[in-house]
Amino acid sequence: MNAEIIAVGSELLLGQITNTNARFLSNHLAELGINVYYHTVVGDNPTRLEDAIKIAENRADLILFTGGLGPTKDDLTKEAIARHLDTTLEMNVEALDSIVAYFERAGLPMTENNKKQALVLKDSDVLVNYNGMAPGMMYKKDERVYILLPGPPKEMEPMFQFEAKPKLASLLNKADIILSHVLRFYGIGEAELEDRLHHILEKQTNPTIAPLAADGEVTIRITAKTNTTEEAWKLIEGTKEEILDVVGNYLYGYDNDSLASKVVELLKHQGKTISAAESLTAGLFQSELASVPGASAVLSGGVITYNEEMKVHQLGLSAELLAEYGVVSEQTALAMAEAVRAKFKTDISVSLTGAAGPDAHGDQPAGTVWIGIATEETSKSYRLQLSGMRNTNRLRAVKLALYYVIRTLTEENARKI
Amino acid sequence: MNAEIIAVGSELLLGQITNTNARFLSNHLAELGINVYYHTVVGDNPTRLEDAIKIAENRADLILFTGGLGPTKDDLTKEAIARHLDTTLEMNVEALDSIVAYFERAGLPMTENNKKQALVLKDSDVLVNYNGMAPGMMYKKDERVYILLPGPPKEMEPMFQFEAKPKLASLLNKADIILSHVLRFYGIGEAELEDRLHHILEKQTNPTIAPLAADGEVTIRITAKTNTTEEAWKLIEGTKEEILDVVGNYLYGYDNDSLASKVVELLKHQGKTISAAESLTAGLFQSELASVPGASAVLSGGVITYNEEMKVHQLGLSAELLAEYGVVSEQTALAMAEAVRAKFKTDISVSLTGAAGPDAHGDQPAGTVWIGIATEETSKSYRLQLSGMRNTNRLRAVKLALYYVIRTLTEENARKI
Structure with a gap:
């Protein structure tokens, strides 16, 4: 089975949003062993959408659509598909009931344009929307399968996973x-x-x-x-x-490991805890760790010192040290890591200080970063010179810090065995 | 001028990465007044790429390609385009020199496959790569313009902005x-x-x-x-x-305002500072603020207390309060906000505590969030019940907290005037 994903929405062509749906669907289709050969994005224009459908029909036997199922005038995906496939739309009673209930629960008046969301392709399998109002559809014609999904990822993702994917799996030849x-x-x-x-x-x-x-x-x-x-x-x-x-x-x-999930896994496995003192990254390191479910077992917390005074007050760094070496220095990175480790009583700690850019920090050029790592055994520091934009540098520094934590945990553990 | 953006890369069709390049380019093309009618993604397959080019030539007079200019075997964009347009590739001396220099600077041996990156379409305008090795190209044939850009965003973005965009602007009819x-x-x-x-x-x-x-x-x-x-x-x-x-x-x-940039702007304008105590979001709130250039003038820092003990030790919350009301409660949110404001001596402070999910936190269901805001005038709290996935909930909580900060700053200021 060969698939094409068509995303409908002028906001994608204007660059207002990114087509993350295509990535999500591609991932899941690959799991099913379905080849995805093309992604297409087309605007809220019925003629161009129909042209895109014709091209897709020449090269795919499964076509997935995202977007254009909502209540507003420029939502026209199902209307264009109905016309192209020579069928009609009919009101789906369950979907309409759930839209009415949604507004009642929210205590809001339901405007008339919301009803349009309950219209579905005649003879299609309706896909339930667990996180929103517009239902999805699965429709078969001439050995070809059409799946219509809503645009917002938080509606589209569970609908595909729990409604469309099982139906699709049952259609496949399981020989391969x-x-x-x-x-x-x-x-x-x-x-x-x-x-x-x-x-x-x-x-x-x-x-x-x-x-x-x-x-x-x-x-x-x-x-x-x-x-x-x-x-x-x-x-x-x-x-x-x-x-x-x-x-x-x-x-x-x-597979789905990330540097952060690996750090959480290693810490859990070794029964250790971690803390961080962040200035450059202002919480991004700890937030990355916390994005891993179960991180609370190993992440105690930390301090964000975004100005120099706070490094003295909150971490107890000596004003002399800061004056002599500067905020962006090996000495400050080491002192920050050691101070936060003592304060939060953790096995390992990380510090990040640097000049994210666009401006230099004193005599340190933009992109200069010092990472400190402290454990019971030792304190180490790493200097990086990054060349990206401000937020790329911040993310890159976090990834490197996670990598150094993995190396430190692995090496110290190896020495103990 | 009507444009189509073709991204080349099987990793996009496998769902390994998201096509952020199409969004970036669409945004910049819209600024130039160029209509983008289609995005296409195609894999590292010369036949399917050539099919996609033929379709694009029927509906666009500007075609932008991203990806497939690198050193490896599956990088084949320029080879396919050369064949399709019946032209050849030739070695570009400047690009080769800069690749050699790149490896010398990095102190690494240059493998032979890297040289392939310096091949360009004969008679094309070469676009300099400021953040990587493979040069881009701009090529004209039969009233149609072809622009070839590398795939990694940090190489593609500055190349488009500083090399391709000015050349493109000079081609346009400025009447509109x-x-x-x-x-x-x-x-x-x-x-x-x-x-x-x-x-x-x-x-x-x-x-x-x-x-x-x-x-x-x-x-x-x-x-x-x-x-x-x-x-x-x-x-x-x-x-x-x-x-x-x-x-x-x-x-x-x-325009390019974000909730975070608005908070930084308001604080600067009112000469105020901010701090935060985060548990649910573990630094994401402060990291969002720090993503705004110049945030260091208003963000003093804060504390991340990811376990209960740290709320007592680091913020001085009473163990009795935590025992009586629980970590996810109005009382804890207010106490956290007030404590961090006093500790960091800021004008306003924010606290975030909650159960991000997938698990409940004691008797608080997943998605329950308390946000506290403290100022000299008052302390307020807001309860949210979110229904998304773990990291969606964390981001949504941060956005709501930023919104409440904007409201608080605006209202308190209005009362003073």
Whole structure:
């Protein structure tokens, strides 16, 4: 089964929002073993939308639409599809009831234009909207499947996962099992990784191997296609071993791991806690950790000192040290890490100080960052010189700090065994 | 001039990354008055890429490509375009020199596959890559313009802005001036806003009015097309006044304003400082503020107390209060806000405590959030019941807290005048 995803919405073409729906759907379709060959974005224009549908019908037998199911005048996806497929729209009683109930619960008057959301394609399977009002639809015609989903991700995502995906899975021929496994690396560039794996990449057919770089990380996706799950895993495991023989020392995790989830996992495993003192990143390091469910077992908390005075008052750093070495310095990073570790009584602590940009900080150019790490054993510091924009630098500094925490935890643990 | 953006990369179709480049380019093309009618994403497959180019040539006279200019085997954009346009690739000496210099600076050996990046379309304008190795290209044939850009956003964005955009602007017929102005609202839904503005939206021709909802915010984009800048602004101002007469009390900002930038601006204007005590959001509130350049003038810092013990130790909350009311309670939110304000000696402070999910926190269901705000005048608290996923809830709580800060600062200031 080959799929195309068509996102409908002029706000996408004007650059007001990003098409995150296409990524979400592609991910889930890959899991089902469905090939996605194209994404298309088209505006709220019935003629151009119909042109896009015709092109998609020539190259896909599953077409997924996102957006244009809402209450307003420029929401026209289902109307255009009904016309193109020569069918009609009819009022869905359950959907209308749930829209009325939604307004009653909220204690708000329901405006007339909201009713339009309950219209669905005649003879379609209605997909329930758990987080909003407009229902989705699954419609079959001429061996082709059309799935209509709402635009807002928080409505679209659960609707696809819980309503559309099971229906889609039951349509598939299960003879082909496709499995993917992602290896995650840090500290090596994409070209170097590919160069060192050249002999393995050359002969790739099944499984296939796809390297990808993003935000300082490199991943390798290994995908096997065969008859049984066991056989697929065997193929994947063989290739994985070959790869790790060459670049295994840069590996930090697998699949949905992130640097943050890996830190939380290692801390839990070692029964340790963490704290942080942040100035440059103003809470972003701790917020990344807290984005991992269960982080509260290991993250005690920390201090954000966004001005110099607070470094003295809240962390007890000496004014002399700050005057002598400056806020953006190795000495300050080390003192911050040690102070927050003592204050929050944790096993490990991290500090981040630097000049995010666009301006320099005293004699330290924009992009200069010092990261401090303190444990019971030792205190270490790392200097980075980043060259991106302000918020790219802040995120990159957080990722590097997470990476150094992983290295520290792994190395100290190895010494103990 | 009508444009289409083609992103090349199987990682996009597998759902490994999001196509943020299309949004960035669309935004900048809209500024130039260039209509973007389609975005297309296609994989690292020369046949399908050529099919996509043919379709784009039927509906656009400017085609922008992102991705596929890198060193690896699956980077094949320029090769496919050269074949399709019946031209060749040639080595660009400047680009090769800068690649060699890049590896020398980094002290790394240059692998052979990196040289391929310096190949460009014969007779194209080379676009310099300030943040990476692969150069971009601008190529003209048969009244049609082709622009090739790298895939990584930190390379693509400055290359487009500083290299491609000026060249593109000089190609345009300047008779048509197109100006846009965005109004930003908070605290009103999209359907209600559209319903209340129905009489204005009905007659929209020039300027056009486009409402859009995202993450709890609603924006209205007013776009005027005319002969002079003065005339365009006059049209926009007239429509803006009509809109604000109806829903002006929900307006919080314009254009590139964000809730965070508005908070920083108001604090600067009133000469005030802010601090925060975060548990639920673990630094995300302060990190959002710090993402605004110049935030250090108003953000003193704060405390992250991610476990109960730290609320007692670091903020001096009484163990009795926590035992009686619980961590997720109005009383705790107020005490946290007051404590951090006193500790950091700021004019206003914010606290965030709650159960982000997926689990409940004691008898508080997932999604329960308390926000506290303390000023010299008063302490207030707000209870929210959110229904999204863990990290959606955390972001939504931060946005609401920023909104309440704006309201508090505005109201207290109004009372003083």
